[in-house]
Amino acid sequence: MDSGETYIKMCDCPEIQKQRVIANGDFEVRFKHNRGQVEIHHHREITAHYKPEDHLWLPRQDQLQEMVTGDLTSKVYSFYIFTHPESACLHGNRETGYFNREYCKICTDERNRIFRTFTSMEQLWLAFVMKELHNKLWDGAKWIAQELDKASRTVRGDLNGDEEEEEWET
Numbered sequence: 001m002d003s004g005e006t007y008i009k010m011c012d013c014p015e016i017q018k019q020r021v022i023a024n025g026d027f028e029v030r031f032k033h034n035r036g037q038v039e040i041h042h043h044r045e046i047t048a049h050y051k052p053e054d055h056l057w058l059p060r061q062d063q064l065q066e067m068v069t070g071d072l073t074s075k076v077y078s079f080y081i082f083t084h085p086e087s088a089c090l091h092g093n094r095e096t097g098y099f100n101r102e103y104c105k106i107c108t109d110e111r112n113r114i115f116r117t118f119t120s121m122e123q124l125w126l127a128f129v130m131k132e133l134h135n136k137l138w139d140g141a142k143w144i145a146q147e148l149d150k151a152s153r154t155v156r157g158d159l160n161g162d163e164e165e166e167e168w169e170t
């Protein structure tokens with residue numbers, strides 16, 4: 001379980017915190033009585049005295065995975081595309097019709113950025129959740145809203161037989 005500084009910073013946003021359903025087994029950081037020092041709690045039992053506002057929730061991987069809709073196949077597939085964008089690249093060269101997704105610079109740069117930025121599965125999954133649900137990217141310090149990339153394919157489009165890429169092939 002990642003409880004490092006970066007993951008804590010990434011979790012500290014309303015998009016994630018508002019999704020919390022408080023339960024035994026949650027991981028969280030307590031700030032108020034421990035300023036400047038991170039104290040990780042792993043609740044066995046949530047008592048009546050518990051104040052959620054004093055705590056920052058650190059979702060486990062399974063909790064992150066539940067935030068994304070879809071069955072197992074589509075979750076695994078869309079997570080794969082998130083970490084390997086070249087596998088679903090639609091940045092074809094419109095002039096020549098030449099299409100070689102293995103060497104797409106945009107997608108390769110994005111994949112490199114992802115694996116340079118994130119160092120744990122929790123961070124990767126959280127980044128994936130934020131992209132899927134809110135179209136936001138972590139720039140290393142904060143979440144940034146993204147323009148919709150028309151060339152990034154969604155799993156839904158893929159499963160529906162979206163053949164958009166064909167128009168670029170000759």
Ligand SMILES: [Zn+2]
Nearest residue numbers: 089091104107
């Ligand atoms: Zn591409």
